[in-house]
Amino acid sequence: MDRGSGSGDEEPTAEPTNTEPRNQETTTRETTNGAAQTDESETGTDGSVTRTDESVPCESEGGVGGSTTGGVGGSTTGDGGRRRFLRSVAAATVGGGLLAILGDRDIVQPVAAADLDARDPTVVDVNADADPDAVFPQSVMSGGPTSSGAIVWTRLSPSAAAHNGMLVCQVATDPDFSDIVVSTIVPDARFSARHDHVVQVDLDGELDADSFYHYRFVYDGTATRTGRLRTLPEPDASPDSLRVAVVSCQDYQNGYYGAFHHVAEEDVDFLLHLGDFIYESANGQYTTPGRRVPEDRRLSLPSGKPLAESLDDFRYLYNRYKRDRFLQEALERHTLVAGWDDHEIGNNRYWDYAADAPVLPEKRRGRDPEFAIQLTANGIQAWVEHMPMRVDYDPEAEHLQNQLQLWRRVQFGDLVDLAVTDERLFRNGPPCPDGEVVTCFSEDERGRTMLGTDQKRWWKTWTAKSDARWTVWLNEVLTMPLTQGTGWNQVEFLHDAWDGFQHERHQLMRHLRRRGPRNFVTLTGDLHCAMAGIQHAHYGEFGRGDRGPRVGVELLAPAVSSVNAADVLTYPAWLDERDVDDLALEENPHLEFVDWHEHGYAVVEFTRDEARYTAYGVDIDENSADADRRTLAEYVVPDGRPRLQRRE
Structure with a gap:
């Protein structure tokens, strides 16, 4: 096998090597503003672990996919055939000293701009003819916004970093950098090979609230492409609107990123990523069956394995994904707020509380x-x-579960109070064996958890105390049921989603009914479809009677490029492929809209009067800025009413 380098940029120099609920009763620190902290550690390329006691606390951000595999055949007709086919559709959409390891790592910390030496911008020369890709192959991005800053990111190529030049970070109010407000020198220790030459500069405390800025890095005269960042409004501000682009699930090998070019062109305030930023595979394992991976999307992990294992493997994947020009455009243009899902580490991962360790069911040694x-x-x-x-x-x-806390709040004045949750690091295993799509009684067990005790308590406090016009949950997996039948005959298809954690879902939805905020909106990824529906206090699950009151709405963005349900199905001769959408609606009355066929993204705009959701489909077969974009659906959620009103 032709093995790529650990960086994803250059030729390899050496082959690297690598090697229930306990947390439900933990005492993870809980902050009143929902703050979380930054984890920075590193393994050497030889798989060794180095120790550091240095830590830099990060402030709060002021405030989601299973793979789809398989196929369906058969020629049955009538209601029975339609029901069996719907069950097959759902099956096809389902995925595809030891505990101190993380703490013993030297993880890269964002360095505060205030702690860096200032550099007179008039003496920073920029060669306008220099190629930024040669020095900064992954371009730039920004994230972690606050009302006075954001974290800006870049990465130097290993060959450029070897020159030991001077790196400067600059921020300006204009794209021409005629009004520079920050100009600082980044020490070379901050972009060493130990950290894969990654640079993160924290601008918190340096900028004005609710403002756009332009930023760049300059290394020995070569400047990155210019990035644009946005700061949050002050916590007590009352913005009229917030417009966000929503994306998830971007399997590099299954298609091109034309959607990101359109996202870059969108007039939005922030970019929200719901998870599966990378897929851990290099062998096309999660692509559409029969689809040939294009030559320019082929991957070769440094370890030579089909699925990522080593630190170099994961770094390689991020570096390759981030070399895509359309992804770069979106990250350059919009400040990112992101969570994760399973593929950033391993498909359908969960925590085994008996062994007190994660389980990676699709890895060769994933239960070790x-x-x-x-x-x-x-x-x-x-x-x-x-x-x-x-x-x-x-x-x-x-x-390990207490070392990295992904869950946090991001507040956009009094208009939107947003929370990101972690639905992978604390969850129990599936209630039924992988691949089964029949009802299993353990899915409703009281002890099963997706969030863990501490995070669930935090979530309930957040929703009970949120007084923003819109309370928004960045959620990884579908909360609404995807079922067929009722009572004893009901079948739940997505045991990896909240259907596999029905008791905890009922707790959360009942809490929203009793103590929920004015408007509750859930933004979800993972399922690789566009969808909109109503959240209820309960859904008439066995023993709970009829469907409960409305408590919120759930909106799904289609996958950017990952395989959709419609991509993996063989349709019976009597069924039009678009009927699969109608079948889901027919069996799930809480759903208002489903599209299993399209890739793309969504835009959600929050105002004082309404939330407006627009789903877009974008072609993944054309690696072009001209990739076709079409509107799939547009819905409005009126203030004070968990309703979905379609706009034609």
């Missing part, structure tokens, strides 16, 4: 606790290096 902890730590480190988010990191915590 030592291997799974090491691999998970590798994936976490690469995520932290490449996603400039404000997440809590506590290197002194004794347990």
Whole structure:
């Protein structure tokens, strides 16, 4: 096998090597503003672990996919055939000293601009003819916004970093950099090979609230492409509107990123990513069956394995994904707020509380606790290096689950109060064996959790105390049921989603009914479809009677490029392929809109009077800025009413 380099940029120089609920009763620190911390650690390329006691606390951000595989055949007709076919559709959409490892790592920390030496901008020369890709192959991005800053990110190529030149970070009020407000020197220790030459500069405290800025890095005369960032409004501000683009699930090998070019062109305030920023595979494992991976999308992990294991493997994937020009455009243009899902580490991952370790069911040694902890730590480190988010990191915590706290709040004045949750690090395993789509009674067990006790308590406090016009949950997996039948005959298809955690879902939805906010909106990824529906206090599950009162709405953005349900189905001769959408609506009356066929993204605009959701489909077969874009659906949620009103 032709093995790529660890960086994803250059030729390899050496082949690297690598090697219930306990947390429900933990005492993870809970902050009143929902803050989280940043985790920064590193494994060497030889798989060794180095120790550091240095930690830099990060402030709060002021405030989601299973793979789809399989196929369906058959020629049955009538209601029975339609029901069996719907069941097959759902099956096809379902995925595809030891605990201190993370704390023993030297994870890259965002460095505060205030702690860096200032550099007179008049003496920073920029060669307008220099090629930014040669020095900064992954361009730039920003994330972790506050009302006085954001974290800006770049990465130097290993060959450029070897020159030991001077790196300067600059921020200006204009794209021409005639009014520079920040100009600082980044020490070379901050972009060393130990951190894959990644740079993160925290501008918190340096900028004005609710403002756009332009930023760049300059290294020995070569400047990055110019990025644009946005700060949050002050917590007590009353903005008239907030417009966000919503994306998830971007399998590099299954299609091109024309959607990101359109996202870059959108007039939005922020970009929200719901998870599966990378897929851990290099062999096309999660692509559409029979689809040939294009030559320019082929991957070769440094370890030579089909699925990422080493830190170099995960770094390689982020570096390759981020070399896509359309993804770069979107990240350059919009400040990112992101969570994760499963593929950043391993498909359908969960926590085995008996072994007190993660389980990676599709990895060859994924049930070996030592291997799974090491691999998970590798994936976490690469995520932290490449996603400039404000997440809590506590290197002194004794347990991996308590060291990285992804869940946090982001507040957009009194208009939108948004929370990101972690639905992978604390969840129990599936209630039924993988691949089964029949009802199993354990899915409703009281002890099963997706959030863990501490995060669930935090979530309830957040929703009970939120007084914003719109309370918005960045959620990884579908909360609404996707079922067929009722009572004893009901079948739940998505045990990896909240259908596999029905008791906890009922707790959350009942809480919204009793103590919920004025308007509750859930934004969800993972399922690789566009969808809109109503959340209820309960859905008439066995023993709970008729469907309960409305408590919120759930909106799904289609996958950017990952395989859709419609991509993996063989349709019976009697069924039009678009009927699959109608079948889901027919069996699930809480759903208002479903599209299993399209890739793309969504835009959601929040105002004082309404929330407006627009789903777009974008072709994944054309690697072009001209990739066709079409509107799939547009819905309005009126203030004070959990309703979905379609706009034609």
